[in-house]
Amino acid sequence: MQLSPNEHNDFSLSKFESMLKTNDVYFFDSEEFENIIQYYLENGKIALAKKATKMGLEQHPSSTNLKLFQVEMHIFENELDTAEILLDEIYILEKSNEEVYIQKANICSRRDKHNKAIKLLEKALSITDDQADVLSLLGMEYLFIEDFENAKYYFMKCLEQDDSDYTALYNIIYCFEYLEQHEAAIDYLNIFLNKNPYSEVGWHQVGKQYYILKQYQKALAAFDFAVISDDRFIGAYLEKGKTLEKLGRYQQAIDCYSITLGLDDPTSFALLRIGKCHERLGHLDKALQFYNKCVEEDGLLDKGWIAITDFYFRQKNYQKALYYIDKAINIDSENVLYWKRYAKINNRLNLFEEAEHGYRRALELGNYEQDTWLVRCDILLQLGENQAAVNNLFQAAEFYPESPEIEFRLAGLFFTLNEPCKAEFHLKNGLDLDPDFTIVIEELFPRFTTGIQSSKLSDPTKSLPYNFATFEVYSIVYAG
Template sequence: MEEEFEFDYNEDGQHSVERYEEMIRNQDQYFFDAQAFEYIIDNYIEKNDPVKALQVIDFALSQHPFAAVFLIKQAQLLLLTNQVERAFKALEKAEMLEPSEAEIYVLRGNIYHNQERYAEALENLEKALLFAETTDEILLQIAYVYQSMHDYEQAIVYIKRSLEQNMENKDGLYELAFCYDILDKQEESIQFYKEYIDNDPYSYAAWYNLANSYHKLELYEKAIDAYDYAILIKENFASAYFNKGNALVQLEKFEEAIDVYKQTFEYEPPNADTYCAIGECYEKLDRMDEARSYYKKSVKMDSKMADAWFGIGVTLNAEERYFESLHFYKKALDLDDENADFWFAIADAHYKLGQIEESIEAYYKVLEYNPVDVEAWLDFSTVLYEQGRLLEASETMAEAIKNNPDAAELYYRMVAYLFALGQTQEAMAYLETALVTDPEKHYILFEYLPQLQQNSAIIDVINRYIK
């Protein structure tokens, strides 16, 4: 027996949910109007119970077979539960009932997007634009499809159209920053954000993105000014404080950076990244105890914070506690085993502990992961040279030069090794190249082999280039 029940939306909506649950318990059939059904469905969606919500939709459709709204909700829930084909069918029925409902095409566009069927996704989203009252979100969806297609230029066009309609859309501003970043067009992004700020000077997101663009162009002073505006507008903007701290670090203003990093704690709980950044500042200020205490706070919050484990090692190394530092370098390496800086520190610690073979092995790793680290090549070859392995030292330099053809230091060092090997002609040829590359650095040669200052042939060649 079907009992009629008209739902008054002003009445407490919970009443209709209770009526519905009573109906299920009694295995009965009550009638609800469409609004009541919508309320009941939304209630289960909010409670994160898509299965019950779908059951309600079946009842709703049996009583209101021509209401497209239920088919659209059904499609949304079917997508949530990964029933893509059934979602498509629900949208087809909805389209037959109400072909001018934008949400149908938005949903279908999103399904196609997830399936990487980009042309069909765009076709549906463009259709949604024709029917929707507000289109800023749909324009953003289209931009996301273009991003997935790696067509960032076109994505920018749609994000800008979206922002023209809704200046408040923070997502749009951040996505735009992302696209400009990928295209490496910081100047264009600066131009855009400046114009945007002219129209909306109180947009903290625009100031923040402007600051990030300056930061990427290494215009740190300008970046800091823009971060300050963002913070002025939104006092609790923790990311702006953090990035401002990073910019101050680039300017080597470590004391100021520490203060700014600590300000983030007023607006969000401390996190491992910020503790680690503060640790690095103290390390740069040579305040190793404070640095270590912040690095320790960082790894306590996040044991996967490789840079902080490494930082602890660096502070111990500064105190000549090489054996202990090695333990922490290795913890960092466990988390990031292709990090050339970590390997370099390990190579150095082994060397200082007199563990030469381990040091040499570590140097091979440094140069495998970062063959353009001139300092590492020089240090590595020094270790070999000191062990009397002159030929290996000169072969290492040859490899270094191959990877860094513009580094004069390497040529001067090669000259020293070749002289030590008695290969005078080759040494003179390298000396010429070194002097062509950078005559000012010829002192490196004498630092390494002071006795060459007595060699008149070398002095003659050098004088030709520096006079």
């Protein structure tokens, strides 16, 4: 009885693995070894693939395909020089073998020589009978050098050869999106869908483009077609839910997200969105229930911890908000969004030292928004840390050199530190930038108010383009 190809491969694999467990040595033809190696590579069993390659070459030392597998192993382990030497030996014998050019291109790509890799792949494309894999590799090389037009072209060629190659389709849409060609992406997908009207992936991608363009009704229709094409397509339900949220149809969005919970294990994203929808509908207990489920499902999802913290913050339950943001920080102490909330909550609780620590950590983690610098400065003032506040503002000024809010704060601080020349310098800068922000000094440094009196700076001949009615630069009345 003749074995089918699959049965034959299974038999060869079982025979090979049986041989590894004994001291027996069995003979395999080179094609059997190739199938065994390919199986192990596809299943990520690299050590077994290497062992099969070694044994294969011992039995068939002249097999080019087995030598090419050996090259692939060396490339995988980043032994590029060794792989290149072996390829050069194979090239002398087989200059028309496309796999030689593909592996040479692989080495060039690993060395970031993508243009050279492209030329080698073009050579491989000209001699191969199976162009799909080479076209895909060319598309990837163009992606590496951010030539999205050429990348798009080659992935389109892939899809022409195999309209079920959804990896190529995703890459095509990625290129369209990077180039912000959303209408062109829709036109391309419509052509694709005319040929493949039941492609759930095609409808899903059309919907995403309409969603980006804020054409939510069209997006919703596309996601409906995706669900009709495959009623277990979780991605389509999730995108449909997001679209329904944008349309303010929160209960329908909840129903959509809930379907995904029954199709597979619950996702933290779906649980989070259900919670958000319930909160929008005023179902606060249910919202809180789903936020808790979200963080239980995925403790690393920062959006979950942020949602539950913000929920309590909006309810003005600052102690509960602080409790949850503390838990989040214990899980990920490098998350700047956590520290910003930690600082904000402590500030509301008048715990200024903790609030200052939170804003300082946010700055250390790269959050250089102007408000972060300004609020930290104001807290340092509350703590009487005037010099630290000055240092903080000088750092802020490096990022925001033309900020009147920074300049007026510096003016007030230098008044406080009894350095009138520096105070006058920053006061003038602030007035030149925007005199309306003199309110900063009124609110933060009320000790320097003197009633209603106009003032001039050092140059008495220069009239001031502002109504600075509450301060006098020269005759400061220090209410200390």
